[in-house]
Amino acid sequence: MNNLLDADYQNIWHPYTNTSKDNPLFHINSASGAELHLSSGEKLVDGMSSWWAVIHGYNHPELNAAAKNQIDRVSHVMFGSLTHEPAIQLAERLLKFTSNNKPTFDRVFFADSGSVSVEVAIKMAIQYWFAQNKPQKSKLLSIRNGYHGDTFGAMSVTDPDNGMHSMFKGILAENYFADIPVYGANIEWKDEYILSIQSAIEKHHSSIAAVILEPLVQGAGGMKFYHPEYLRQIKALCEQFDLLLIFDEIATGFGRTGSLFAFQEANVNPDILCLGKAITGGYMSFAATLANQKVVDGIHADSGNGKTGGVLMHGPTFMANPLACAVANKSLELLEKNNWHHQVKSIETQLLKELIPLSEHSLVAEVRVKGAIGVVEMKQAVDFNWIVPKFVELGVWIRPFGKLIYIMPPYIIKPEQLSKLIQAIQQVISEMR
Ligand SMILES: *Cc1c(COP(=O)(O)O)cnc(C)c1O
Numbered sequence: 001m002n003n004l005l006d007a008d009y010q011n012i013w014h015p016y017t018n019t020s021k022d023n024p025l026f027h028i029n030s031a032s033g034a035e036l037h038l039s040s041g042e043k044l045v046d047g048m049s050s051w052w053a054v055i056h057g058y059n060h061p062e063l064n065a066a067a068k069n070q071i072d073r074v075s076h077v078m079f080g081s082l083t084h085e086p087a088i089q090l091a092e093r094l095l096k097f098t099s100n101n102k103p104t105f106d107r108v109f110f111a112d113s114g115s116v117s118v119e120v121a122i123k124m125a126i127q128y129w130f131a132q133n134k135p136q137k138s139k140l141l142s143i144r145n146g147y148h149g150d151t152f153g154a155m156s157v158t159d160p161d162n163g164m165h166s167m168f169k170g171i172l173a174e175n176y177f178a179d180i181p182v183y184g185a186n187i188e189w190k191d192e193y194i195l196s197i198q199s200a201i202e203k204h205h206s207s208i209a210a211v212i213l214e215p216l217v218q219g220a221g222g223m224k225f226y227h228p229e230y231l232r233q234i235k236a237l238c239e240q241f242d243l244l245l246i247f248d249e250i251a252t253g254f255g256r257t258g259s260l261f262a263f264q265e266a267n268v269n270p271d272i273l274c275l276g277k278a279i280t281g282g283y284m285s286f287a288a289t290l291a292n293q294k295v296v297d298g299i300h301a302d303s304g305n306g307k308t309g310g311v312l313m314h315g316p317t318f319m320a321n322p323l324a325c326a327v328a329n330k331s332l333e334l335l336e337k338n339n340w341h342h343q344v345k346s347i348e349t350q351l352l353k354e355l356i357p358l359s360e361h362s363l364v365a366e367v368r369v370k371g372a373i374g375v376v377e378m379k380q381a382v383d384f385n386w387i388v389p390k391f392v393e394l395g396v397w398i399r400p401f402g403k404l405i406y407i408m409p410p411y412i413i414k415p416e417q418l419s420k421l422i423q424a425i426q427q428v429i430s431e432m433r
Pocket residue numbers: 113114115116118147148149150214219220248249250251276277
């Protein structure tokens with residue numbers, strides 16, 4: 001086993017990590033339900049859902065069967081001039097799932113990762129204005145602390161200073177940023193919270209194609225929860241100043257925050273929606289960008305100089321991969337069959353009861369809970385190389401970043417497993433000085 005870890009340290013990059021052997025690294029053999037099985041024989045309760053994705057748990061018999069059945073038909077086929085039932089079904093399902101009383105979106109683009117779905121959303125917005133003969137409307141307005149992915153377009157709308165890409169400033173497309181409202185566990189709305197983005201819109205609207213943001217919960221940018229009124233007022237400003245609105249629900253989508261999609265909770269319909277992460281129940285890399293009829297018609301019109309001919313200029317090799325579509329279809333079925341709302345509500349209730357008391361601890365700045373997300377924000381950044389192995393010792397998989405110790409477990413987690421995660425957090429905090 002050590003040979004394997006050595007070979008990894010020697011040959012492979014991991015996400016946002018240097019190649020030093022100080023970085024904690026554990027060898028996973030298999031996983032099932034809400035448990036990861038280490039090659040050393042230990043079992044860890046999973047608090048991460050492999051970054052929001054594995055909502056139904058690992059090694060799910062029905063998702064496995066969906067993948068196996070599709071493998072025996074066709075694993076992949078080009079999507080240019082060819083189509084297949086898994087994609088057709090999935091598009092219909094996604095359009096149905098994302099309706100907000102009535103259908104909100106009218107067309108689906110299948111992408112191969114979350115970052116790419118953000119690239120496609122940006123491209124849709126820019127092409128839309130190009131086709132309206134307003135090519136000067138080509139910039140994006142976003143909010144600080146956001147995270148939209150690791151490709152260059154997505155990086156250009158991710159927080160420019162605190163985000164993961166500050167060293168690329170000057171190389172990236174320059175976009176506009178506004179402050180987010182005050183965030184936290186129980187926030188009350190104040191009208192002054194809108195002023196930052198309102199003044200950015202008033203000043204720059206003639207060069208802005210779209211506002212892009214993560215609705216209600218900012219994920220990798222700090223697990224920040226903010227008030228839905230912010231989204232309602234932004235929507236009104238977008239209508240007043242003729243801007244498109246893009247919601248990136250790659251993290252928040254598919255029930256995680258307590259509503260199926262955050263835009264439905266806020267009751268604010270964006271023009272373009274990015275989905276990813278949990279879309280296949282965490283089985284493979286897959287994503288989608290949904291657009292409403294206004295965007296579709298706008299792109300098709302191309303009343304500009306006809307450069308695009310009304311064609312959306314994107315088409316990855318693995319677009320609408322049948323295997324991913326088949327698993328995604330099953331994952332959406334499982335959401336309904338398992339009553340995701342009840343699953344997420346139960347997790348939320350238990351988090352409120354068992355995690356919130358940690359806010360009394362002197363090293364803790366705030367504890368916040370929303371749906372199946374529990375966040376303990378510490379006053380100081382945690383010692384990552386100490387805390388991750390410590391959690392493993394305690395039999396849980398929790399991977400903090402910065403000041404944040406957070407969990408977003410699979411929806412199928414059992415109450416005693418969730419208690420084990422929470423007790424492990426209590427334990428490590430009690431050992432901190
Ligand atoms: C993870 C994430 C992305 C990027 O998705 P990838 O699949 O990692 O490319 C984009 N936006 C949000 C909100 C995310 O959480």
